[in-house]
Amino acid sequence: MPRPLVALDASDPLAVLRGLEAALAGGPALLPVDQEAPALPTPPPADVQQRVALVVTTSGSTGTGKRVALSSEALLAGAAAADAALGGPGGWVLALPTHYIAGLNVLTRSITAGTAPSVVAPGHFAAAAFVDAAERLVTGPAAPRRYTSLVPVQLARVLDDPRAARALAGFDAVLVGGQSTPAPLRARAVAAGVRIVTTYGASETSGGCVYDGVPFGTVRAEVVDGELQLAGPMLAEGYLGDDDRTASTFVVRDGLRWYRTGDAAEVEDNRVRVLGRLDDVVITGGEKVPLGAVERLVRELPGQDGAVVTRRSSGEWGEVPVVVTAEPIDLELVREHVGNALGRAARPAAVVLVDAVPMLASGKPDRRAVRAVADPDV
Structure with missing residues (x-):
């Protein structure tokens, strides 16, 4: 039986939060939309397969954007494993757009923790706005920890502001895209007392699934012909309307379903080191x-x-x-x-x-x- 797909304007994070809550509970599947982004060549379908709860449009920074279909099981498995890796559930400051998987992960983890995310004021990211959101963050006995997720340019802006840097140092973990985070920036964060966790993942893996180079939970990482491949319960269903790309990107090997990342990497003692895009x-x-x-x-x-x-x-x-x-x-x-x-x-x-x-x-x-x-x- 098909499931309706509802598009929501991602400029309203709280509306996306409500839509995601409904999708995870079995309601209509959610497609967060960036109204300012160029439209893909084909419009989204009105319905999706019953297993699909969330559709994420990739940025297409190096090629044509894609619509990645994710199940509730994949999203919840990723959230549970991430909480375990970080030390338990907590409250989140949302500083990322909610049409990208990193921002949607903040919402998913807030939902599973039963906490309300504190949203950084929209618009150009400013350190002062982050401090305001951090001060509004409320945690409780069931989820006492404090988390946020930033991209490197945001981390740099926060560290440039002494008040914001002090606020960030009060978080139990700050997730930062690992492979794009320069070593000097990581060193600055550590020197400021910020507990950063570098992450690696994609929309196709429900977001970050490798923390500080180590796959979390039951995630497996292997290199095949120089390409990093990932397996685990957080993998996407595939790409909407593109069976050929789905078949070439998600492959079955050794009885497991693997995601071909397209990245060159080394894996030694279960630690992943990404070297860059193969192409x-x-x-x-x-x-x-x-x-x-x-x-x-x-x-x-x-x-x-x-x-x-x-x-x-x-x-x-x-x-x-x-x-x-x-x-x-x-x-x-x-x-x-x-x-x-x-x-x-x-x-x-x-x-x-x-x-x-x-x-x-x-x-x-x-x-x-x-x-x-x-x-x-x-």
Whole structure:
């Protein structure tokens, strides 16, 4: 029997919260919508399979967006395992958009804990607004802990404000997207007494399911032909209206269903180290250069926490790495730092200075827009 799919404007987090509560209880499935985002080529269906409780539209930062279908079982399994990994249920400050899985996870975990999330005032994220939300957060005996989830740029803004940094240090855990969090920013947070937990996951895994490099609960991580694959009860049903993509992304192996992340990684002693996107490689002068590795090195340099490394066409070399940043930096310094670690071919060919690095509402770099800035002829 089909289940109706209800679209809600994600600019009202409390309406999304009520819609998610209803969906988890067996009511209509929920599709949170960012009214300002470009529409996908096809409209969403009026109905979905009975197992589907939530549909999340991915950002499409490196390609076409997708509609990821998640069951109540997957969402609740992820929430329960996360609570266990963090030390128990608690109250949450919501600082992320509710049309992305990270923001929806805050709502799901609030629902399962029986707590009301404290919502940061909408609009441009400001440290003062975070402090206000933190002061409004109410916890109770059944869920006494204090949590929030931030993207790196938000964490940096909070740490830049002494009052906000003190407030953040009062949380039991602060979840931050792990692979995009520069090491200097993590060090700043630790020095400020902030208990950060770096996370890795996707909409297809009901959000973060690897904390500080370790898969939580019954999640399994393996590398197959260089690609990280994840298995566990939190996996999505697939992609709405795209059976071919579902079949190629979710595969059965060793009697388990696995999600092919598309990320290169290493797994040693059950600890995951993500190296970057498998397809995010340039061939320059006949040598393969992983842009993710170059970007991590650039972000180690002072003031470059938000720098993004992209590709640019080159008549001489084929393609070359290029740094796009809002903070001035000497190209030769960048080339020396990267070349010492990865070799001559990996050295960026240019630094492109912008007023602000293009970002998505999720807090991730808009890599298509960044590429257009670095290589306008593409």
